[in-house]
Amino acid sequence: xPVLVMKFGGTSVANLDRIRRAAKxxxxxxxxxxxxxxxxxxxxxxxxxxxxWVEETSPLFDAREYDAVVSSGEAVTAGLMALTLQExxxxxxxxxxxxxxxxxxxxxxQARIEEIxxxxxxxxxxxxxxxxxxxxxxxxxxxxxxxxxxxxxxxxTAVAFAAAFDAVRCDIYTDVDGVYxxxxxxxxxxxxxxxxxxxxxxxxxxLGAKVxxxxxxxxxxxxxxxxxxxxxxxEQCDEAGTLVxxxxxxxxxxxxxxxAYSRDEAKxxxxxxxxxxxxxxxxxxALSEGGVNVDMIVQNISEDGRTDMTFSCPxxxxxxxxxxxxxxxxxxxxxxxxxxADKDVAKISVVGIGMRSQSGVAAKMFKVLSDEGINIKxxxxxxxxxxxxxDRKYMELAVQALxxxxxxxxxA
Amino acid sequence: xPVLVMKFGGTSVANLDRIRRAAKxxxxxxxxxxxxxxxxxxxxxxxxxxxxWVEETSPLFDAREYDAVVSSGEAVTAGLMALTLQExxxxxxxxxxxxxxxxxxxxxxQARIEEIxxxxxxxxxxxxxxxxxxxxxxxxxxxxxxxxxxxxxxxxTAVAFAAAFDAVRCDIYTDVDGVYxxxxxxxxxxxxxxxxxxxxxxxxxxLGAKVxxxxxxxxxxxxxxxxxxxxxxxEQCDEAGTLVxxxxxxxxxxxxxxxAYSRDEAKxxxxxxxxxxxxxxxxxxALSEGGVNVDMIVQNISEDGRTDMTFSCPxxxxxxxxxxxxxxxxxxxxxxxxxxADKDVAKISVVGIGMRSQSGVAAKMFKVLSDEGINIKxxxxxxxxxxxxxDRKYMELAVQALxxxxxxxxxA
Numbered sequence: 001x002p003v004l005v006m007k008f009g010g011t012s013v014a015n016l017d018r019i020r021r022a023a024k025x026x027x028x029x030x031x032x033x034x035x036x037x038x039x040x041x042x043x044x045x046x047x048x049x050x051x052x053w054v055e056e057t058s059p060l061f062d063a064r065e066y067d068a069v070v071s072s073g074e075a076v077t078a079g080l081m082a083l084t085l086q087e088x089x090x091x092x093x094x095x096x097x098x099x100x101x102x103x104x105x106x107x108x109x110q111a112r113i114e115e116i117x118x119x120x121x122x123x124x125x126x127x128x129x130x131x132x133x134x135x136x137x138x139x140x141x142x143x144x145x146x147x148x149x150x151x152x153x154x155x156x157t158a159v160a161f162a163a164a165f166d167a168v169r170c171d172i173y174t175d176v177d178g179v180y181x182x183x184x185x186x187x188x189x190x191x192x193x194x195x196x197x198x199x200x201x202x203x204x205x206x207l208g209a210k211v212x213x214x215x216x217x218x219x220x221x222x223x224x225x226x227x228x229x230x231x232x233x234x235e236q237c238d239e240a241g242t243l244v245x246x247x248x249x250x251x252x253x254x255x256x257x258x259x260a261y262s263r264d265e266a267k268x269x270x271x272x273x274x275x276x277x278x279x280x281x282x283x284x285x286a287l288s289e290g291g292v293n294v295d296m297i298v299q300n301i302s303e304d305g306r307t308d309m310t311f312s313c314p315x316x317x318x319x320x321x322x323x324x325x326x327x328x329x330x331x332x333x334x335x336x337x338x339x340x341a342d343k344d345v346a347k348i349s350v351v352g353i354g355m356r357s358q359s360g361v362a363a364k365m366f367k368v369l370s371d372e373g374i375n376i377k378x379x380x381x382x383x384x385x386x387x388x389x390x391d392r393k394y395m396e397l398a399v400q401a402l403x404x405x406x407x408x409x410x411x412a
Numbered sequence: 413x414p415v416l417v418m419k420f421g422g423t424s425v426a427n428l429d430r431i432r433r434a435a436k437x438x439x440x441x442x443x444x445x446x447x448x449x450x451x452x453x454x455x456x457x458x459x460x461x462x463x464x465w466v467e468e469t470s471p472l473f474d475a476r477e478y479d480a481v482v483s484s485g486e487a488v489t490a491g492l493m494a495l496t497l498q499e500x501x502x503x504x505x506x507x508x509x510x511x512x513x514x515x516x517x518x519x520x521x522q523a524r525i526e527e528i529x530x531x532x533x534x535x536x537x538x539x540x541x542x543x544x545x546x547x548x549x550x551x552x553x554x555x556x557x558x559x560x561x562x563x564x565x566x567x568x569t570a571v572a573f574a575a576a577f578d579a580v581r582c583d584i585y586t587d588v589d590g591v592y593x594x595x596x597x598x599x600x601x602x603x604x605x606x607x608x609x610x611x612x613x614x615x616x617x618x619l620g621a622k623v624x625x626x627x628x629x630x631x632x633x634x635x636x637x638x639x640x641x642x643x644x645x646x647e648q649c650d651e652a653g654t655l656v657x658x659x660x661x662x663x664x665x666x667x668x669x670x671x672a673y674s675r676d677e678a679k680x681x682x683x684x685x686x687x688x689x690x691x692x693x694x695x696x697x698a699l700s701e702g703g704v705n706v707d708m709i710v711q712n713i714s715e716d717g718r719t720d721m722t723f724s725c726p727x728x729x730x731x732x733x734x735x736x737x738x739x740x741x742x743x744x745x746x747x748x749x750x751x752x753a754d755k756d757v758a759k760i761s762v763v764g765i766g767m768r769s770q771s772g773v774a775a776k777m778f779k780v781l782s783d784e785g786i787n788i789k790x791x792x793x794x795x796x797x798x799x800x801x802x803d804r805k806y807m808e809l810a811v812q813a814l815x816x817x818x819x820x821x822x823x824a
Contacts, residue, residue: 016468058430058495068506069491072484083470094480127724144511
């Protein structure tokens with residue numbers, strides 16, 4: 001039987017009614033002749049609740065215990081989904097990560113998938129089971145402890161299963177009906193895209209568009225998994241939602257495909273760092289070892305042999321960053337006057353594969369922001385995106401102005 | 413190092429504050445030089461919430477999925493407890509049932525413990541870990557699926573660990589400060605017992621006193637595990653609570669040690685069953701195969717070759733009982749006119765090892781109830797207890813009257 005992977009996010013399984021609705025969608029695909037692997041998130045809010053408990057208990061928590069706690073929500077929805085399907089006479093059972101097994105690295109709370117065992121599930125498919133309901137977001141380490149893949153890891157789980165089982169497609173059911181040119185909640189001209197390339201989706205995902213997790217898109221691109229994003233709250237036809245696919249399948253496109261933003265970015269500045277070779281290596285090595293995901297980096301002009309070093313990281317890693325730097329300062333390898341953290345910033349990005357062939361996108365972006373009186377604090381670019389850090393209060397304004405300026409409400 | 417087992421029930425870990433308080437108690441024992449195994453329940457209310465979801469999803473649920481869902485609450489508290497201990501600089505880690513491993517039978521939702529592997533935890537104790545926090549109530553089946561031990565199974569887990577690790581004692585921390593002559597909530601003359609024999613505790617536990625689960629007392633008796641019940645809400649000395657111990661350690665006792673009651677019992681009557689040899693075997697075999705725990709049984713006087721058969725079972729198994737009997741009726745082996753379920757009953761029991769040597773307890777009990785105008789529907793007795801089924805509305809009255817009549821407020 002061909003295998004289809006269907007993933008339901010937290011809002012799609014938020015209560016028993018929604019689980020029933022999701023199960024009906026699964027039933028429709030089973031009736032078409034698929035063996036279905038369903039990946040479920042925890043009921044919306046549950047994981048946050050548990051993360052809150054862990055952080056309140058232990059601000060610098062043992063990530064192994066964090067994983068043991070926060071992985072529990074998916075086990076609940078997996079079991080409930082299996083029961084719901086059984087009630088509809090669809091042969092189903094639930095699997096937790098360690099039962100599959102989904103083997104990961106030992107990097108707790110942000111583990112990477114090493115291998116998915118297909119034997120157990122395929123054997124059950126062979127025995128007549130039609131749906132394997134798998135708890136997303138979790139796996140097992142070589143030491144036999146529960147790991148999690150980081151927030152949004154259920155998308156990654158889904159794509160990894162689609163690759164491992166050679167699925168015809170991976171459908172990601174969520175609370176929006178596809179990928180938009182920007183967030184419709186802050187820009188009412190936002191338009192749904194029928195198709196988007198892996199590369200663009202990757203930039204949009206990593207830049208804060210919450211639709212899909214970055215790593216899931218990376219994985220999909222690497223293993224050429226057809227990925228579809230669609231709403232679990234509407235009746236769906238086969239062409240619904242947004243297809244994330246290879247660039248070649250998209251005929252023509254705007255220079256800019258979308259505008260993304262992120263509130264979860266903080267700007268940190270190390271004041272008065274010795275400006276000597278190797279100092280950046282020391283700083284960013286310390287941050288890396290402290291588990292801090294550094295995004296943008298800027299080094300100011302040097303004065304009297306000392307300089308300021310600015311970087312950004314997720315706001316929830318600011319404490320870790322501070323600790324990691326203080327620890328390194330303690331060893332004597334690093335000297336700085338002060339570490340200043342600014343959590344009142346936002347990152348705005350424009351993304352599009354068309355940028356490769358169309359010039360002037362950066363100039364236009366900076367002019368639009370300047371015309372609105374918005375000061376740019378940090379800039380980074382890649383082949384298909386330009387990102388800037390600005391004061392958070394201008395975030396919505398910046399997104400709307402850029403969406404207008406690049407005509408994103410119009411089909412190319 | 414000597415091993416001490418400490419078990420904290422749902423109300424003792426109901427929130428982060430209470431988990432901290434419990435962790436402090438653990439710290440006190442660690443400071444005395446014990447290697448401690450902590451068994452935790454789910455936060456109070458969590459398991460019931462999940463059981464509710466399962467039952468709403470699927471009234472005749474697949475017990476394997478039930479177990480996968482309801483076992484998740486203990487994983488959360490185990491992780492949070494380990495984190496709390498780590499914050500207090502006590503080396504600790506959490507273990508789920510399958511990680512220990514705690515191997516059970518495949519009888520999902522009421523599995524029995526087959527074996528507890530001590531190697532993994534002992535190895536960690538050898539490496540300097542002081543506390544192993546174990547998720548109670550759960551284990552792993554030979555098929556590699558999560559099992560649960562039935563409600564209150566965390567007590568059983570605790571005693572089984574105490575036996576497997578040859579612990580000096582098993583302390584059960586709960587929301588009451590010991591075992592009482594009856595439930596203080598319905599009888600204000602109830603008195604705390606300093607000691608009670610395994611046998612009496614066993615009867616009280618199985619008869620509805622919620623302090624300890626039956627199987628945990630059985631296990632403690634079999635493996636001679638010293639069991640102490642005490643409150644997690646009070647500062648405790650070494651003599652606090654109630655010690656459950658061998659009969660020989662109790663000098664003198666009342667004929668009756670306590671009065672127990674249970675609301676969770678339903679009375680079922682099969683009307684007009686053929687009165688022929690083997691019919692009881694057919695009925696109770698069907699119920700047993702349907703997973704129904706039958707407690708009391710009464711057969712009425714036969715008339716015209718037909719009789720009525722009355723039995724009691726937990727109220728939440730009435731649906732199962734009805735289904736099991738209907739199924740057997742379908743095969744033609746069993747014939748009956750009607751099955752009448754009465755959930756409006758309560759079971760009252762008086763318990764005491766003194767009954768063995770002191771006669772007249774039954775007669776006195778029946779007279780006390782009769783004097784209060786309470787009709788007895790079913791009676792069962794054992795060597796050290798007498799139980800009766802009565803209308804639920806008389807439950808409190810019956811308990812109070814019996815407590816008075818047997819002078820339970822006075823020390824023997």
